[in-house]
Structure formats: structure tokens, C-alpha cells
């Protein structure tokens with residue numbers, strides 16, 4: 001069984017490919033949250049996997065919140081984490097291990113997959129160019145069979161790239177990120193908005209409602225930026241931070 005969360009599609013892509021190779025069932029964490037499904041039974045020796053992006057050098061808070069509520073009966077034969085990130089994950093694995101130990105489980109392996117950048121909500125944070133994004137996806141797709149092989153062999157490893165100033169980023173910068181930047185107050189639309197409702201449809205947390213032909217953010221945004229990247233007329237803005245930035249075209253980057 002693989003539990004996964006994805007905002008813009010990168011981690012869904014990785015989770016989907018791994019699930020196909022390994023023959024695992026996929027559970028989308030926001031769906032489990034919506035249904036209040038926290039109790040799961042594993043068959044004897046079944047693998048337990050988690051796939052999610054890195055948000056400010058740690059797993060997204062919503063993933064950690066889900067872990068705290070999760071109850072798994074039956075001991076997993078092997079437990080693994082796959083993180084997707086634009087360049088580095090800081091102490092994400094350690095943060096995840098700690099949350100997992102709270103429910104009596106431990107990780108056997110952690111893998112990292114570099115995928116296109118999605119975060120645009122701060123000035124200076126730029127997306128990859130279309131060709132860079134595509135190159136990252138091609139490289140990642142090439143690495144996934146190897147990762148699936150290691151999972152099948154139940155290899156004990158930690159391959160996650162932490163990057164520079166990892167401790168500072170995870171334990172010092174991240175609290176400020178959640179305090180000041182994880183908010184939906186700056187989201188708004190330009191006059192180009194057609195009220196098509198795609199932003200509401202792609203929001204993994206059902207945090208957008210269309211009111212009077214315009215999106216309204218409902219107060220529990222995780223700043224995954226799916227609404228921003230999927231807007232067909234690029235009408236969504238996060239304060240002034242998104243000015244002049246393009247959109248990440250997940251479909252184009254992952255078309256094979």
C-alpha cells in the first residue's frame with residue numbers, strides 16, 4: 001500500500017509509476033482525510049510506502065498531520081518513503097521518521113527524486129525552464145525502475161539529498177514559512193479570469209469555491225500552487241510574488 005500526497009502532480013507521477021512497478025494500491029491522503037479513513041490493515045509482510053513532495057525542507061504539514069492520525073494494524077514487511085523535490089530536502093527524512101515513530105512504525109528506506117520546481121510564492125523563487133523541467137522528469141523516470149528494484153529487494157538505505165544548511169532550513173526557516181507564507185490571503189485573480197472553475201477542481205484540499213464567477217479561497221490553503229499552475233489563462237496571483245513568473249506545465253513535462 002502506498003499513501004501519497006501531491007499538489008501539482010510530480011509526486012502523483014512518481015507514486016503512480018512505483019505503484020505500477022510494485023503492484024501496490026495507492027491511497028491519496030486528502031481523499032483518506034475527506035472520508036476520515038485512518039485505520040488500515042496490512043496483510044502479513046505487506047509493504048507500506050509513502051510518497052510526497054518536500055515543502056520548505058520537510059514533508060508537508062498535512063502529511064505529518066495525517067501520520068499522527070494513521071493507525072496501521074499488522075506489521076509492514078518493509079516501510080519506505082519517496083520524497084520529490086526541486087533540489088534539496090533538508091532534514092525531511094528525520095522529520096518524517098519522528099512522525100512515523102509516533103505511531104509505532106519505522107522507515108527502512110528513504111529515496112529522493114528531483115522533479116520540476118513548483119513554488120512561486122516568494123520573490124526570487126523561480127520555476128525551471130520548460131526544457132529543464134522536462135530534463136528533470138526524464139531523469140526521474142529513468143531512476144524510478146532502480147528505486148522500485150531496491151524496494152523489491154527491501155534495501156535499507158537513505159538516498160535523500162539534504163542540501164546546504166539543512167538543519168537551519170528545516171528547523172529554523174520552516175517555522176517562519178508556516179507562520180507567514182502558508183496562507184491563502186494573498187491569492188487573487190486578474191481580469192483575465194473566466195471563472196472556468198479549473199482552479200477549484202485541481203485544488204487537492206477543496207479549498208476553492210467559485211462565487212460570482214470568481215475563485216474564493218476558503219482559508220485552509222497549503223500553497224501547493226496547483227491552482228496557479230493549472231489556470232488556463234494564467235490569471236491567478238499570489239500578492240506580487242508571482243508577477244512575471246510563468247506556469248509549470250506538468251502535462252507537457254511528463255508527456256512521453
Ligand SMILES: Cc1cc2nc3c(=O)[nH]c(=O)nc-3n(C[C@H](O)[C@H](O)[C@H](O)COP(=O)(O)O)c2cc1C
Pocket residue numbers: 005006007008009010011012052053054055056057058084085086087088089115116117118119222223224225
Ligand atoms: C510550498 C512548497 C515548498 C517547497 N519547498 C521545497 C524545498 O524546500 N526544497 C525543494 O527542493 N523543493 C521545494 N519545493 C518544490 C517541490 O518539492 C517539488 O516541486 C515537488 O516535486 C512538488 O511535488 P507535487 O507536484 O507532487 O506537489 C516546494 C514546493 C512548494 C509548493
